[in-house]
Amino acid sequence: MERSAWPKSLSSSRKREIQELCGQNPKKLRDAFDAHSQTGDDPRQPLFAGDRIVRVLGSFSSNTQSLSSGAESYEGFQVPSNAFVSSEISEGSESIRSPVESVKTPVRGLQRSPVSILCEQSLLETATAIHEGRVDVASEILRRLSAVPNPMRTSKQKLMGYMLSALKSRVSPVDYPPPVAELFTEEHVLSVRSLYDLSPCFKLAFMAANNAILEATSEQPSTNKLHVIDFDIGWEGQYDNLLVALSMLQARNQSTLKITTLADSINDVERLRMLGDRLSLLAADTRVRLVFNIVSQKLSELSRDSLGCEPDEVLAVNLAFKLYRMPDESVSAENTRDELLRCVKALAPQVVTLVEQEMDGNTAPFPMRVEEALAYYGALLESFEYTMPWESSERARTEEGLSRKLGNSVACEGRDRVERCKVFGKWRARMGMAGFELKPLGRHVPDSVMASLHCLAWNSDPIFNVKEENGGFCFGWRSRTLIIASAWC
Helix, strand or coil: CHHHHCCCCCCCHHHHHHHHCCCCHHHHHHHHHHHHHCCEEECCCCCCCHHHHHHHHHCCCCCCHHCCCCCEEEECCCCCCCCCEEECCCCCCCCCCEECCCCCCCCCEEECHHHHHHHHCCCCCCHHHHHHCCCCHHHHHHHHHHHHCCCCCCCCHHHHHEEEEEHHHHHCCCCCCCHHHHHHCCHHHHHHHHHHCCHHHHHHHHHHHHHHHHHHHHHHCCEEEEEHHHHHHHHCCHHHHHHHHHHHHHHCCEEEEEEEECCCCCHHHHHHHHHHHHHHHHHHHHEEEEEEEECCHHHHHHHCCCCCCCCEEEEEEEEECCHCCCCCCCCCCCHHHHHHHHHHHHHCEEEEEEEEEEECCCCCHHHHHHHHHHHHHHHHHHHHHHHCCCCCCCCHHHHHCCCCHHHHHHHHCCHHHCCCCCCCHHHHHHHHHCCCCEECCCCCHHHHHHHHHHCCCCCCCCCCEEEEECEEEEEEECCCCCCCCECCC
């Protein structure tokens, strides 16, 4: 029987990637796989996908330029010529190891090096082994990947390093403690704030939420009072922009902006008090009357009265990057996520703004979560190459924060897993179950967001994309949507 030219464990997407990266005629590449299948393999010791890829790519190593199809590609791990990489380990016998020639290519571009694809494939196979309970196999793959030098210079190298650390924590949490408590430190708060400040996708999503709030005020021209309840002010710049926008919209009567926010701790109260003082100075300059309230109450105690809601004001609730960090029924019967949504619904706001990362990282099977994390954080880290200077301390802080977020989403389960992102379709279902209806973003929101994009330095580059889809406003990098903002009532 004729053997398959492609390894059975190699997905169709991987086949296409290899074809594109190698720049070879597909038939020639298949013939190469077939030749290695028929002449070099011990039937008692079959090659796994990664080993087969290494052998075939090695046959083209005399012409490294052909591996990049004449285009620039991301540089993967720096693999020395005497290193061995195996994508999986055969149980009960010694695995086959293949030498890999170091492939050096330019840093920037659309494509990835063959070595980085191999490393990513190995990480995914590690996730599968963990999911199937083959911890010894996973540990051996991680041990061999750890022996490969990684200078952590490019976004791809950093992504592989972060994921390698996360999987180590998953397999050996005692030796490699996963990031849990670190997500609640001041250092992490600052790193997330840097992400919101420096990433156009996050910044524009906050602006879209503001525009939806302003649209709600225009629907009630009889009042000039706006009350925003924010359960977790993540980006202080959101309210800088809202104050400026209100000052431009107010007519003869002075606008009033009331912001009510909830504090979780004493340190949080102090941070919010400082924010309120700073916003008061800005409000004076913009001639907007500001009322800033800090509330420390349990969700069960919140009501329109306790939050100071008045009948003659437009009430908005801002849920920007709040819900994904709250446990749902998959974690605890308490389900604080749905409790918050019920509380918000009882307040009867004119608009609820929801801003979340577009990543399926909550209840998906573990291998899918790892693959999703690689794709999402890979796109986000790559975008930093265009928006943040290499030597920037803010970029370093942001990337450290992303490494903790990725590590928590992959290495932790139960209450320890704080990072529980969902895709927009699942948020739509959750909001619908809580009694909310999707609210059109308004005729002015798309134009306002596009105008904001043109004010940024990357407006002429199509690698950042903004689009409306399924009732949400999507912000992404290349073909990957990273953030979706939506409005509800």
